[in-house]
Amino acid sequence: MKPTTTGEEPPITDAPRATSVQNPILAGFNPDPSICRVSDDYYLVNSSFAYFPGIPILHSKDLIHWEQIGAAIDRTEQVDLSEQGISRGFFAPAISYDDGWFYIICTLIDNGGNFIVRSRQPEGPYSEPYWLPELNGGIDPSLFFDKNGKAYVVYNHGAPDRKPLYSGHRTIRMRELNKETLQVVGEELLLVNGGVDISQEPVWIEAPHIYQKDGYYYLMCAEGGTGYNHSEVIFRSEKVSGPYVPHTENPILTQRHLDRNRPHPITTAGHADLVELPSGEWWAVFLACRPYRGDHFNTGRETFLAPVKWIDGWPVINPDFEEVQYEYPAPATAQTSTASVPLNGQFNYHIDFTQPLDPRWLFLRNVKEAWYQSDTDAGTLSLQLRPETIAERGNPSLMLRRQTHLNGQITTYMEFTPEQEQEMAGLLILQNQDHYYFINKTADKLQLLKQTEAGYETLAEQSYTPVGVHLRIEARGDQYNFSYSENGVDFTSLLDGVDATYLSTETAGGFVGCLYGLYATSNGEPSKAQAVFDYVEIKNE
Structure with missing residues (x-):
């Protein structure tokens, strides 16, 4: 049966206070942030890898409250993510503004390399990609618009002459950009060798950004890799072309030297x-x-905010x-308003599908056919069972x-009548194609499946014949609990204490974090x- 209480619940509770910054400012899988300011507005982008729409664009008036306003890649004709692994796709976008245009530059790993899209409006729509094949394997590009009117692409590349002196030997390089054609011109310049x-x-050495201040060009980069040894370093030069001299007090940000056993650690800080x-x-x-234990974390690499002093x-x-703080006094831009869907702090929300789907929903690769339908009159979301699997x-x-959040839960109500034995639908928690847990309904039972490289492993099952069921996944740090209910009030455990480290980046690998999902599949057969x-x-x- 459906829930015993109906009607629309308040969508938002407990929004963060405008008197302070609460970290992370973008909770959950939101890595590789890049930011720009236009007048009193701030715009931010993150890596989205193989998820679609690609490269989310967020807006804020105060650096505290953020709202997604669009995505740079929202049409299949722009970029096709077919065959991209979950941790491949879009790497490290950077957003810039110049002369009335918003620019986003990014790397599409494995399938085209570096490209630029642009729009007169921050929310888009963005142009078709301008590809930059001359960067030839470079990653993490960003754009720098000099006060003299020139523009440059600065990026990570391999060792000089492709002859690394050691594992992880990389360089930072730069090419001038023609702002009319959005193509690189001139010779490639080597700015930093190794670090x-x-x-x-x-x-x-990666994720470069160039800034101008007080007669200097500052080149800021990540160093140490995106894991526990991550850091941020800075160089400066009197000319944009260099030579760039490193700060004697580098790194200017890292957490790698701190006690790993400290309470409530924040780790891997970098890519700033x-x-x-x-x-x-x-x-x-x-x-x-x-992390909740050791180097295990399921919420992925998140976006944090911290003050900067010039010394x-x-x-x-x-x-x-x-230590990076969970809370800072608010910047001078602090507002009293809150975001419509808070992305940080402690918050709850209820989606009853009576409104159009909000842009925080993600899909795995491009959606090329209409397999889902949102019925705002009925307040339902329907997923067509198809042969495709994760x-x-x-x-x-x-x-x-x-x-x-490390601790929280997701609950949904689903009605599902399978036509064939192999059909299943339900709720999952996903890290990648070989690492997820799936609580689902079949023709005659509920089951909890663990996806491994060898296939499904059944962890628990229970006979169940009603058409409708409430499903719940509860996160408790290093464990997940899975439960179900017929009436939406009294929940019964299907299995508690399931190992969450199996879905951690430390165990599963890759660059993404965990996502909750509504999933329906006919496992290879038409339906x-x-x-x-x-x-x-x-x-x-």
Whole structure:
């Protein structure tokens, strides 16, 4: 049966206070942030890998409350993600503004390389890609618009002459950009070889950004790899072409030197970008992680915010603390308003499908056919069962929301009458195609499946014949609990204490975080069956 209580619940509770910054500012899988300011508005993009729409665009008036306003890649004719692995696709986008245009530059790994899209409006629509084949294997590009009117692409590339001196030997390079054709011109310049001190064999110098201030060009990069040894380093030069001299107090941000056993750690801090406020304050956005045990985290690499101070002509991120803080006093831009769907702090929300789907829903690769239907009059979301599965590199009948908190839960109500034995639909928690848990309904039972490289492993099952069922996944740090209910009030455990580390990046690999999903599949066979969802409720602690 459907829930015993109906009607629309308040969509938002417990929005963050405008008097403080609550980290992460974008909770859950939101890595590789890049930011720009236009007047009193801030725009931010993150890596989205093989998820679609690609490269989400977020807007804020105060750096605290963020709302997704669009996506740079929202049409299949722009970029086709077919065959892209879940942790491939779009790497490290960067957003810039110049002379009335918003520019986003990004790497499509494995399928085309680097490209630029642009739009007069921050929310889009964005242009077809302008491809940059001359970068020839470079990644993590960003654009720099000089005050003299010239433009440049700065990016990570391999070792000089493709002869690395050690594993992880990379370089930072630059090409001039023709702003009319959006194609690179002139010679490639080598700005940084290896990192701050090549004699120490620094690894993975990447994610470069150039800034102008007080007569200097500042080149800021990530160094150390995107794991536990991640850091942010800075160089400067009197000319955009270099030579760039490293700061003697590098790194300007890292957490790798701190006690791994400290309470509530924030780790892997790096891949930063700087923004100056109208007040003259400077702040940094960067990625970091919240592990629940050791290096295990399921919420992925998230976006954090910290103040910046300029000391003796150099920027320092988080200057008054060793540890990145969960809370800072608000910047001078602080507003009293809240986002319509909060993306940080403690929040709950209830989706009853009486409104158009919000842009925080994600799909695995491009949606090329109409396999889902949102009926706002009925307040339902229907998923067509199709042969596609998550194990294949296509677009399965799967709709996803990020796991944003270490402790929380997602609940949904579904009505589903299978036509064939192999058909199933339900709720899952996904890390990648070989690592997810799936609580689902079949013709005559409920079951909890664990996806492995060898296929499904059945962890629990229970006879169940009603058409409708409420399904719940509860996150408790290093464990997940799976339960069900017929009436929406009294829930019965299908299995508790399921190992969450199996879905952690440390175990499963890759660059993404976990996502909750509504999933329906006929497992290789044609089907006319549908799974109909009545609501999705997410509660966090």
